[in-house]
Amino acid sequence: MTNDTHDALTAFAATAANAVAECAGLAPRARATCLAEAGLIGVLAAESAGGLALGLDHAVPVLHAAGAGLLGYPLLESMLLAAALGGQAEAARIVLGEATATIAWAGRATLAGGRLSGTVGRAPMADSADLILVLTGTGAALVGANAAGVTVRPGDGLDVEAPDCEVVLANATPLALLEADAVDAIEQGAQLLRAAAIGGAVETCLAAAVAYTSTRVQFGKALVSFQALRHAMSRQKLAAEHIGAAIARSLMRPDDRLARAAAFAAATRFGAAAVESALQLHGGMGFTWDIPMHRHLRRIRSWEAQGDAPGLHRRLAAELLTANA
Amino acid sequence: MPTETLPSGDAYRRHVRAWLTVNVPAGLRIDQPGYRTPDLETCRAFEAGLHAGGLAGITWPVEYGGHGLTIREHLIANQEIGRLGLPESINSLGKELAGPIIMAVGTEAQKQRFLRPLLEMKQIWCQGFSEPGAGSDLAGLRTRAVRDGDNWRVSGRKIWTSASPWSDRCLLLARTGALEDRHKGLALFAMRMDAPGVTVQPIRQIDGSAHFAEVILEDVPIDAADALGAPDEGWSAAVRVLAIERATNRMYRAWRFENEVAHLVRACRANPTLNGIIGSGEYHRRLAEILVDIEIIKGYVEPTVERLAEGEAIGDRGSLMKLHWSEAHQRFAVLALELLDQAPPGADPEVAAARERFQHLYLRGRAETIYAGTTEVQLGIIADRMLKLPRER
Numbered sequence: 001m002t003n004d005t006h007d008a009l010t011a012f013a014a015t016a017a018n019a020v021a022e023c024a025g026l027a028p029r030a031r032a033t034c035l036a037e038a039g040l041i042g043v044l045a046a047e048s049a050g051g052l053a054l055g056l057d058h059a060v061p062v063l064h065a066a067g068a069g070l071l072g073y074p075l076l077e078s079m080l081l082a083a084a085l086g087g088q089a090e091a092a093r094i095v096l097g098e099a100t101a102t103i104a105w106a107g108r109a110t111l112a113g114g115r116l117s118g119t120v121g122r123a124p125m126a127d128s129a130d131l132i133l134v135l136t137g138t139g140a141a142l143v144g145a146n147a148a149g150v151t152v153r154p155g156d157g158l159d160v161e162a163p164d165c166e167v168v169l170a171n172a173t174p175l176a177l178l179e180a181d182a183v184d185a186i187e188q189g190a191q192l193l194r195a196a197a198i199g200g201a202v203e204t205c206l207a208a209a210v211a212y213t214s215t216r217v218q219f220g221k222a223l224v225s226f227q228a229l230r231h232a233m234s235r236q237k238l239a240a241e242h243i244g245a246a247i248a249r250s251l252m253r254p255d256d257r258l259a260r261a262a263a264f265a266a267a268t269r270f271g272a273a274a275v276e277s278a279l280q281l282h283g284g285m286g287f288t289w290d291i292p293m294h295r296h297l298r299r300i301r302s303w304e305a306q307g308d309a310p311g312l313h314r315r316l317a318a319e320l321l322t323a324n325a
Numbered sequence: 326m327p328t329e330t331l332p333s334g335d336a337y338r339r340h341v342r343a344w345l346t347v348n349v350p351a352g353l354r355i356d357q358p359g360y361r362t363p364d365l366e367t368c369r370a371f372e373a374g375l376h377a378g379g380l381a382g383i384t385w386p387v388e389y390g391g392h393g394l395t396i397r398e399h400l401i402a403n404q405e406i407g408r409l410g411l412p413e414s415i416n417s418l419g420k421e422l423a424g425p426i427i428m429a430v431g432t433e434a435q436k437q438r439f440l441r442p443l444l445e446m447k448q449i450w451c452q453g454f455s456e457p458g459a460g461s462d463l464a465g466l467r468t469r470a471v472r473d474g475d476n477w478r479v480s481g482r483k484i485w486t487s488a489s490p491w492s493d494r495c496l497l498l499a500r501t502g503a504l505e506d507r508h509k510g511l512a513l514f515a516m517r518m519d520a521p522g523v524t525v526q527p528i529r530q531i532d533g534s535a536h537f538a539e540v541i542l543e544d545v546p547i548d549a550a551d552a553l554g555a556p557d558e559g560w561s562a563a564v565r566v567l568a569i570e571r572a573t574n575r576m577y578r579a580w581r582f583e584n585e586v587a588h589l590v591r592a593c594r595a596n597p598t599l600n601g602i603i604g605s606g607e608y609h610r611r612l613a614e615i616l617v618d619i620e621i622i623k624g625y626v627e628p629t630v631e632r633l634a635e636g637e638a639i640g641d642r643g644s645l646m647k648l649h650w651s652e653a654h655q656r657f658a659v660l661a662l663e664l665l666d667q668a669p670p671g672a673d674p675e676v677a678a679a680r681e682r683f684q685h686l687y688l689r690g691r692a693e694t695i696y697a698g699t700t701e702v703q704l705g706i707i708a709d710r711m712l713k714l715p716r717e718r
C-alpha cells in the first residue's frame with residue numbers, strides 16, 4: 001500500500017466516523033443528506049453518477065465506522081447499489097442522498113411479462129426507503145418503494161433501529177434491471193462490507209468492556225485486574241484482528257471468492273461471540289436497554305441473516321467435498 | 326479444495342513448483358500412497374537438497390549460504406512446500422531461531438561459522454530455554470554461566486529441549502547476573518552438544534516418541550567465541566528477533582493445514598460409509614469453519630509479509646496468529662479423529678493411512694497450545710501489550 005492510499009483511507013475513516021456520529025441525532029431522511037454531503041454514499045459509484053469510483057478498499061473504513069457507530073441507514077446497500085446502477089439516473093439520486101435505497105437480500109421475485117410479483121425479505125430499513133432492489137432468478141430489479149404493486153411490511157429481524165422488512169410485489173413495474181454479474185458484484189461486495197461493519201462493532205464493544213472493567217470495582221479492585229476478564233478481552237481483540245486479517249487478505253486478492261466468503265464468515269462467527277462476551281463483562285448493566293451491547297448484537301445477527309451465513313458455510317463445504325471427491 | 330489463482334507471470338513460483346515436482350519423492354509426501362515415515366538421515370538429505378535447490382535460507386545473504394531474496398519469495402516457497410505435506414524440518418530451531426538471532430547479534434566470524442553449515446544441514450540446532458523451574462516464567466531461569474578467563478562455564482538443567490538427542494549445537498539461554506535481575510543478565514550461547522558435561526536424557530512424549538529431552542549441564546566449558554551478543558544484551562536482541570519469528574516461522578502452516586483437510590476429505594469420500602457421514606449438515610458446518618480458520622491464518626501471514634517487505638513493524642501480531650493457528654489446528658484434529666473413527670471395521674488402506682496421520686496429529690497437536698508461549702501466555706501478551714489494559718487500580 002502506498003503512503004498516499006494509506007492517508008486517503010485514514011481520512012475516509014475519520015470523515016465517516018464524524019458523519020456517523022452526526023447522523024445519530026437526525027431523522028432517516030436527514031441522514032441521507034448528511035452522508036451524501038460527506039461524500040460517503042458515492043464512494044463506489046461511477047463519476048457520471050456523481051460518485052468517486054473508488055475501490056472496495058475505500059468502502060471498508062466507511063462501513064467499519066458505520067458498524068462502530070451503529071449507523072441507522074442502509075449505507076452498505078446504497079453504496080453497492082449506486083455503483084451497480086452505473087450512470088443511470090437513480091444512481092445519481094442515491095449518491096446525492098435524494099433517494100434512500102435498500103436491498104431485499106432474501107427470497108426471489110418472479111419477473112414475467114415485465115412485471116414483478118412475489119414476497120422478498122431482509123430488506124433493511126425498506127420502510128423508510130425510496131428504492132428497493134429485489135433479486136429475481138436471473139438478476140435483480142429496482143422498484144420504487146411507494147410504487148403501485150409494492151407493499152413494505154415489517155419483517156422479523158432482531159434489529160429495531162435498522163429493521164429488516166418484507167416487500168410484497170404484485171405486478172410491480174421495475175424502474176431498472178440488473179444482470180446476474182452485477183448482482184454477483186453486489187453480493188461479493190456485501191460480504192466484505194458486512195465484515196467491515198461487524199469488525200467496527202466488535203471494536204466499539206471491546207472498548208466499552210475495557211472502559212467498564214477499568215472503573216468498576218469489585219473485591220476491592222478494578223475488575224480489569226482479574227486475569228479471566230483480561231483474557232476474555234484478549235479474545236475479543238483476537239476476534240477483531242481475525243476479522244481485520246481476513247478483510248485485508250480479501251482486499252489483496254479481489255478475485256478469490258473463498259477469501260471473500262471467509263471475511264464474512266469470520267466476522268459472523270467471531271464477531272457475534274466477541275460482542276456477547278463484551279456484554280457479559282458488563283454484568284447486569286450489560287442486560288439493560290441503555291447499554292448499547294444489545295444494539296450491536298441485534299445488528300450483527302441481522303447482517304448474519306442478510307448474508308445467509310449458514311448457506312454460505314454449506315456452499316463452502318460442498319465445494320470442498322466436490323474438489324476432493 | 327478451491328485452488329488459489331496464481332499471479333500470472335510468477336516465475337519464482339513456477340521455479341519452486343518445478344523443483345519440487347522433480348525432486349520430491351512420493352514416499353515423502355504424507356498424503357500419498359507409498360508414504361513412509363522418513364528417518365533422520367532421509368530428512369537431513371531432503372532438507373540439504375531443499376537448500377541446494379534454493380528453497381531454504383531464501384532471505385539470507387548469499388555470503389552466508391542464503392539466496393539473497395525477499396520475504397515474498399520465502400512466502401511463495403512456503404506455500405508450495407506446505408501444499409505437498411512434506412516432512413517437518415528437523416532443524417527448524419536452527420533455521421528459524423538460531424540463524425536469525427546470529428544474523429542479528431552475532432559477530433562476522435560467527436555468521437561465517439554457523440549460518441552456512443546450518444542451512445546445509447551439517448549442524449542441527451536445539452533451543453535450551455525452558456527449565457524445570459522456568460517455563461512460562463522464563464525470566465526465572467537458573468542455569469548459570471560464569472566467567473572462566475575469557476571463556477565461560479555453564480551449569481544447570483534444561484528441559485523439553487526438542488531435537489536435543491540429535492543436535493550439534495544448542496542455543497542456550499543462561500544467567501550471568503543475579504536471579505533478582507530477571508531478564509537482565511541473561512546471555513545467549515551457541516553451546517556444543519558434544520562438550521564435556523552435557524548429558525541428554527530423552528523424555529518419552531504422549532505419542533510414544535522421544536523428540537525432546539532433559540539436558541543436564543555440569544560445568545560445561547563454552548568458548549568466548551561461542552557467546553552470542555554481549556552478556557547482558559543477547560536476550561533483548563533475541564526478543565526483538567523472536568517477535569518477528571513468531572509471526573513468520575513455519576510460514577507454510579496454512580497451506581500444510583489445507584493439505585491435511587484435503588487428505589481427510591479424500592479419505593472419507595473414498596469410503597462409502599464415511600462419504601455418507603461427511604456429507605451431512607453437521608459436518609458441513611464444521612468443515613466450512615475449518616476452511617475459514619485457514620483463510621484467517623493466511624489473512625495474518627500474507628498481509629504481514631507485505632508489511633515486512635515494506636519495512637513496517639508488525640508488533641505482537643505473531644501472538645494472534647500463533648494463538649489462532651494452534652486452536653484451529655486442534656479443532657481440526659478432533660474433527661478428523663471423530664470422522665475416521667466412524668469407519669466400519671475392515672481393511673480400507675486409505676482410511677488406515679489417514680487415521681495414522683490424524684491420530685498422530687491429534688496427539689502432537691496438544692503441544693501446539695503449549696510450546697512457543699502457551700495460550701494463556703499469548704492472551705496475556707495481547708492484554709498487556711496490545712490492549713495495554715491497566716494492571717491494578
Ligand SMILES: Cc1cc2nc3c(=O)[nH]c(=O)nc-3n(C[C@H](O)[C@H](O)[C@H](O)COP(=O)(O)OP(=O)(O)OC[C@H]3O[C@@H](n4cnc5c(N)ncnc54)[C@H](O)[C@@H]3O)c2cc1C
Pocket residue numbers: 227451452453454455459460461462484485486487488537692695696697698699700701702
Ligand atoms: C512439544 C514441546 C516442545 C518443546 N520444545 C522446547 C524447546 O525446544 N526448547 C525449550 O526451551 N522449550 C521447549 N518447550 C517448552 C515450552 O516452551 C514450555 O513447556 C512452555 O513455555 C510452558 O512452560 P511449562 O511447561 O513450564 O508450563 P508452566 O509454565 O508451568 O504452565 C503450566 C500451565 O499454567 C499456565 N500458566 C502459567 N503461567 C500462567 C499465568 N501467569 N497465568 C495463567 N496461566 C498460566 C500455562 O499456560 C499452562 O497451561 C517445549 C514444549 C513442548 C510441549
